[in-house]
Amino acid sequence: MPRPLRVAIVGSGPAGIYAADALLKSEVAAEPGVSIDIFERMPAPFGLIRYGVAPDHPRIKGIIKALHQVLDKPQIRLFGNVDYGTDISLDDLRTFYDGVIFATGATADRDLAIPGIDLDGSYGAADFVAWYDGHPDFPRTWPLEAEKVAVLGVGNVALDIARVLAKTADELLPTEIPPNVHEGLKANKALEVHVFGRRGPTQAKFSPMELRELDHSPNIEVIVDPEDIDYDEGSIATRRGNKQADMVAKTLENWAIRDVGDRPHKLFLHFFESPAEILGEDGKVVGLRTERTELDGTGNVKGTGRFKEWDVSAVYRAVGYLSDKLPKLPWDLDTGTVPDAGGRVLEESGEHLASTYVTGWIRRGPVGLIGHTKGDANETVANLLDDFAHGRLRTPASPGPEALDAFLAERNIRFTTWEGWYKLDAAERAQGEPQGRERVKYVEREDMLRESGA
Template sequence: MLRVAVVGSGPSGCYTAQSLVQQDPSVLVDVLDRLPCPYGLVRYGVAPDHEKIKSLQNTLRTVLQHERVRFLGGVEIGPDRLPAARLRELYHAVVYCVGAATDRHLGILGEDLPGSWSATEFVSWYSAHPDAVEAGFVRGTRSAVVIGVGNVAVDVTRMLARGTAELSPTDMPQAALTALAQSRVAEIHMVGRRGPSQARFTTKELRELGGLPDTEVTVSARELELDPGYGDPAPLPAAQRRNVEVLRGWSALPPVGAARRIRLRFFLRPAEILADGGRVGAVRFERTVPDGRGGVTGTGRFEDVQAQLVLRSVGYRGVPLEGLPFDAAGGTVPHRAGRIVRGSSVAPGEYVAGWIKRGPTGVIGTNRPCAKETVASLLADAPELTAGSALGDPLGALRAHGIEPIGWPGWLAIERAEAALGASLGRGVVKLPDWDALLTAARTALPHPDGTLP
């Protein structure tokens, strides 16, 4: 019987587990996660007002409830917890689906000033990630700069402009809701170094900015016209052409005097974050122009944009995992069709799927074919992997390392606690905001029949 560990319970991990049980009628899969909660970025990365995308949790839930799949939360892989080498001894195969856990940096002066944050840190805060910190993101902020023009940049821009009425029905933690409700942010600049035809946001996300109550969107026609694709959008792919059309419409609108203003800016490259009283006071941008090869070049002309908050949204990056090879240039684990490569040789029984395999590209659905490729490699290797002695249940070994996994009943107890918290606040489900609250809720559940703690 093939016993597989999948490290990571986000979409790539769940799709890997799903593909395994669909293709092998006897495989047993343990889905391990450092957190006591499953679903990865679907729980902790999707904006709280995007209920349709968040409903993907229901699909992932059916995978984790499969009779041959077991969720084990609170299991951290690393030298101070469970070493990767030891994990490999407990299973016939291990598939790492750990995503891209950090942000790319701008590499400019002032990037580390108080008031300058990665967009991921802001998202983690309003999504109640247990590692998030209460940093007073919007306290004292009248003007914010969001650097980047992808969907995450649009999400954080929208969250800064949302009001209590729109956010209260979501599962946003109460502290974040209160802070955003009291926010005095009146102006948000979302800035890209290239043009509108090269922006990474989807048209659906972009249009949402135009439907926010008491908020106007402004776009500079002069900046749009710098983009060759703006003058003649016909050759552009359909998605980029639609984006250009939306932006063209906004650029023609007169000011309406709304309480909040979102300014979409293009062809501005961040050069330095300027201090005021020891914290962020402005961002200095260099004007860029197209270089004729799909990139941009600097002009030597600069513009300062006043801001008390900077959110950097310029992409994700994978981080090394102890015991695994790592390609520092790409931020990925070297592999061949999902098989981890050490030096010049494939490592038997070690695999990757998701962003740590291919880099932070694609949408959630892209993880399906990615997982299937890895599973095909794993199952082709299965006869060799299971040729030795049979492996027993790894729970005893995990406990020997001081790990008491939180099983599915523990997660269900967390769900019940979040529903109860929301009811007490006159809201729907409200996420528990920290490790203590999550673990306390999980421990109220009865042990699973297989012996896992809640």
């Protein structure tokens, strides 16, 4: 009887779990069957859904329920707290699996090359998000001394950061934020948050629902300058062809024409302001200089040579995430991705790196919503299965599941399992129950390993 197809997936975020789901729904799952091991460097699964989504987005975190159903399948095993490149290598994986899919996502901040970016008080979005989401590998405290703050970028991450900075700590207390984050936000002095985009309202990358949610807080007054509502032919064409862009523009138009209310925290959305320099004194942020831009007819913008200085003492850049380079895989420095063709990893020669695949942001960069990730995974898995059907996959030396178990034991690698996640999940829910909260996250890695029974 032929053995099951053995596949390793590195990364347990949506991209990796969607890839596992696609394998389980394939014809191969019926005969000869599939056996999937998912490796995750964190003790808990779900990737950026757990550590990259703002805590006041329970709707998005609800995606975990669907991912949970996939990981419940008996053909899947989870190995948490196992770091690719440190605990296990590509050569190791090839020993145990027919194919390897990398779905490691993007967790670092993309650079922004302007003067002053390294000043004290200039922060990357990814680091701040990791702090308020209780990532175990980041500091437990965050400096929140600035009364006026700038956020650079007009995507959903920029909105998350602006909203967390503008809300009160008690507004966020019903969420799963850990005690250290609640204490930190109680000390937050921000009264004004300014979000800057270098292009116009139509080019903003906000999703309509996330944008409207800004206005739901009783403590946040959202303000848009009427002079920032401007469109050219390219912008109008975008609105006609993109329902989401049109909804975003309409929301911004409505905010621009209303009277400013008296909510205590002001959140300004600025357009046509391109960050030119972060201003500093004695090594600390004291302001931001932007150049006014204008539309060029195509929906793009050009500089006007007119500059303005903004009185802020902290700057957060939310200009995109960047993936970490993976050992033993080819790398495109310009895009921060692994070169591929349909999910097949490509070497410099253009040849497919045998039995090696990518999906999600490590493949296409940090663009698109979670729904795009599912289609991405389906394409990658289809090509892996095509290679399997045509005998193009490498034959592993030790394909039995027990061989991987012995390897981890020999290396003395402390790992968590899917059963361990159930234990951690129950422990976090128990922490939240006395406060009437759904859960309170464990933050320290050692605590997570203990509660998971690693």
